[in-house]
Amino acid sequence: MTSKALYRDDFYLSTAEGSVIAVHADGGIELDQTCFYATSGGQPGDTGFLERADGSHILLGQTRHGATKDVILHMPLEGQPLPEIGEGLTLHVDWARRYRLMRMHTACHLLSVVCPFPITGAAVGEDESRVDFDMADGIDKDEVTAKLMQLVAENHPVFLTWITDDELSANPDIVKSKNVRPPVGLGRVSLVCIGENSSVDSQPCGGTHVSETQEVGAIHIAKIEKKGKENRRFRIRFGTGSESA
Numbered sequence: 642m643t644s645k646a647l648y649r650d651d652f653y654l655s656t657a658e659g660s661v662i663a664v665h666a667d668g669g670i671e672l673d674q675t676c677f678y679a680t681s682g683g684q685p686g687d688t689g690f691l692e693r694a695d696g697s698h699i700l701l702g703q704t705r706h707g708a709t710k711d712v713i714l715h716m717p718l719e720g721q722p723l724p725e726i727g728e729g730l731t732l733h734v735d736w737a738r739r740y741r742l743m744r745m746h747t748a749c750h751l752l753s754v755v756c757p758f759p760i761t762g763a764a765v766g767e768d769e770s771r772v773d774f775d776m777a778d779g780i781d782k783d784e785v786t787a788k789l790m791q792l793v794a795e796n797h798p799v800f801l802t803w804i805t806d807d808e809l810s811a812n813p814d815i816v817k818s819k820n821v822r823p824p825v826g827l828g829r830v831s832l833v834c835i836g837e838n839s840s841v842d843s844q845p846c847g848g849t850h851v852s853e854t855q856e857v858g859a860i861h862i863a864k865i866e867k868k869g870k871e872n873r874r875f876r877i878r879f880g881t882g883s884e885s886a
Contacts, residue, residue: 643711645674652849655736669714677704684765692731760818782862796855797836
């Protein structure tokens, strides 16, 4: 059996109902459907808790994939009870954390617009993210910040469209990342589009994002690091640089 990933169709869904279909040897709880995002593509998995019928909670430390991408495992913190097969649970995502990650992930997409170079690595964090580009020197972090904030202020819509795995295979150049591939094998791949008619950007991505760029809020490039002859690491943080978001 597989888990239906409800978050793929609604990034703002923070609560849902699910039934236990398996409890794995490592304690991982598998449900028939879930609103919890599983670690993938540089974005951390969701945390939160599962609520039982008696009102008690099973606290979760992480959410990750199992042997395949269609298996989503909710990993309890040490000492937490395990549910029974078939037990119905109410799922509660730590929304404050998820929303910061959604804002950050969207900001990383905006950075790839401002810096249109091949991406060699990326990691999304709650307070800081990094994106590595295959590029040489010649760009100022304050200039990049200004261009990012212009895209945020213009409040472009952010939305998903879908293509098939075969369509992605036939158009490999739409993938900006050189080492992180979009999730395939599920029959369809989501394209994260920014701007009316994807006028700002469109790229395959399985992560979670806000619905308009204004929601990203104040962001800035804190540092640009040299990681090789033609590899630059951009560290992006919330706030203006003088105060936190």
